[in-house]
Amino acid sequence: MDQNERLLHASSFGAAAVEYAEHRPDYAQAAVRWALEPAPGLRVLDLGAGTGKLTATLVASGAEVIAVEPDPAMLAELRRSLPAVRALSGSAEAIPLPDASVDAVVAGNAMHWFDMAVAGPEIARVLAPGGVLAGLWNVLDDQVDWVAGLARISGTAAIGPRDTPASWRAETADMHLPKTDAPARFGSPEQATFPHGQRRTADSLVATLATRAGMIVMPDQQREASLGRIRDFLTGNPDTAEGEFTLPMLTSVLRVHRL
Template identity: 50%
Template structure:
């Protein structure tokens, strides 16, 4: 399938709020090791971090658990409300990557989980450079199913709606920007505890499923259900869905 048109991309990007509660409950978190690796890219010890396009706080929660002062910025008011409900002690602000509601050099680290591909990259990186102190680190990251596991590869093939996922670091390499050093990359394995039913709920938080016509999404859900109920690794009770957190880091010059 070709990349979506700008209109469809805009609908996808704005779709998550309608499923904010399900997103919080059913989307996986991120590898703690990946987040620690990202922080280690900064000069000095990061103390204040920005979770940009924070969603319901999947990255925010881990950063706060590591003892950082965290600011979460999210454009969707429903997602932001869910984040504030779950993490009431975190400073949560409505804002966009291209217009971050923070002063210059306000943070030591910026994390973006599962959202960098929605940004207007040039203006967003310029704005991130403004709010990130020199020597601070920018860490975009994505969770992907670990397709080196045979049943996981079969699952993702069954669940596909024609979207393309990157095959190599080069395919996902974030854009360059003069304010940032070249990106380093790392991959970190972890897992998401699921049942067949809860994995179907996760599937239904994907933007392409959210915005799809029921005539397209209902057969997809039925097809995936059939696979999960007959696959030995997923047919009975709880199981671990193997994941990789694909992580990049770059230092503010």
């Protein structure tokens, strides 16, 4: 994906903010606990917070959370659903917080959109000594046969890089702060995965996949054809054809510590 295409995809979510808030999954609580260990305190920045899917799990963990999100429509949904959370307009490349003001910076399905050459020093700036940077991604458990089948027929616009465990590990292996001339240094990255799941129907899973960036930016006719193929697969598969089912997922975490 070239730079222009990456920017197009990264800025697309506001067009589906309401659907994103309704259909995207939350994050496994065990994954959030591991992501924050061993942060020196409970001041947490949710960076690229979207509509607040990860923010809500962080709040439930007892953390003092600040959410930062660049897209006005996504930020509006976050403020609507979590009015008690301090939610600011900003980006990973321009964080509207003072130096050393948080103990952890986390990002839910967002870090791959950051320009880490710029965001790295910014994150280092706002992190307190000993702080933690963690990216969390919900990925599909393609060890389950029907999920592997879904991944095969969906296409990369709906289920792409980082969306299954093996591809996630490969895509994020080097996704950590560059060791440049920034005053703060970071240790070696760690990866871990945690079981998760989401109750879905065929229609709601189609709606979930429609909130992927590759689907949002797709021409209408092509998008409807792609979603139609996914719906046909789900309604023709005995595990997903009738009523609710659990979509098997993992919450995968990439963690690095500020030295």
